Amino acid sequence: MAGFDDPAFYGDRWAGVYDEHHAGMDPAPAVEFLAGLAGDRLVLELAIGTGRVALPLAGRGIAVEGIDASEAMVARLRAKPGGESIPVVIGDMAQVPASGPFRLVYLVFNALFGLLSQARQAECFGNVARVLDPGGVFVIECFVPDLARFDRGQRVQARAVTEDSAIIELSRHDVAQQRITTQIVTLDGQGTHLRPVALRYSWPGELDLMAQQAGLQLRERYGDWDRRPFDSSSRGHVSVYQRD
Numbered sequence: 001m002a003g004f005d006d007p008a009f010y011g012d013r014w015a016g017v018y019d020e021h022h023a024g025m026d027p028a029p030a031v032e033f034l035a036g037l038a039g040d041r042l043v044l045e046l047a048i049g050t051g052r053v054a055l056p057l058a059g060r061g062i063a064v065e066g067i068d069a070s071e072a073m074v075a076r077l078r079a080k081p082g083g084e085s086i087p088v089v090i091g092d093m094a095q096v097p098a099s100g101p102f103r104l105v106y107l108v109f110n111a112l113f114g115l116l117s118q119a120r121q122a123e124c125f126g127n128v129a130r131v132l133d134p135g136g137v138f139v140i141e142c143f144v145p146d147l148a149r150f151d152r153g154q155r156v157q158a159r160a161v162t163e164d165s166a167i168i169e170l171s172r173h174d175v176a177q178q179r180i181t182t183q184i185v186t187l188d189g190q191g192t193h194l195r196p197v198a199l200r201y202s203w204p205g206e207l208d209l210m211a212q213q214a215g216l217q218l219r220e221r222y223g224d225w226d227r228r229p230f231d232s233s234s235r236g237h238v239s240v241y242q243r244d
């Protein structure tokens, strides 16, 4: 496999700058929400990355394990205080290479959409159900697709402009594949840097059907980690699926 179809591709390309690019994202509301569901039981983060959420969760005394496809992302996690003590399997989150059983499995920051087909996302739901305790929950955080962002299948956005640099986001939207392919391009004194992202989005109802087919039922859905109501103005959702 090469390029976007390689599970390690995103992480290997982003690991060097991931924390810097996402420094403005506060994990605290997610950590508070997830800690409330974990209790004193074992927890699994799919696509654990550099530990943005897992490290503060583990810091609260919760036993967290992780899966990630990218050795480079996990090396960043390992280099942080407490990172060495979180067990991480390098592997494909669609296959969930873990045994559990877990009280809580979670997948935040739209990472489910990094599985680039409906079949791969459904496979992930099925394997999460396999490793959950009866009554255990799967929590996902996803954006709600906003197709109005695109003009005839494309979007160009100036994300940051300074005296010495510019960051431009270039996206193509394939409505038939439900896929958005993006390059975040940084132009600076060192040259041009390409940071690629490919996502296959799913609608909330589509996710609920994948969950049902896996034996998971939607228990709660919120507009964000602070439990604001989910409604037609919500730009994202936090959904809690429970194993039968």
Ligand SMILES: C[S@@+](CC[C@H](N)C(=O)[O-])C[C@H]1O[C@@H](n2cnc3c(N)ncnc32)[C@H](O)[C@@H]1O
Binding pocket: 007, 008, 010, 011, 012, 046, 047, 048, 049, 050, 051, 052, 053, 067, 068, 069, 070, 073, 091, 092, 093, 094, 108, 109, 111, 114, 115
């Ligand atoms: C947007 S980052 C999220 C990292 C972390 N969960 C966070 O919230 O900061 C996406 C992560 O998914 C990982 N990833 C992408 N595809 C994967 C796959 N098929 N299996 C396992 N990990 C994958 C990447 O390596 C990367 O660490």
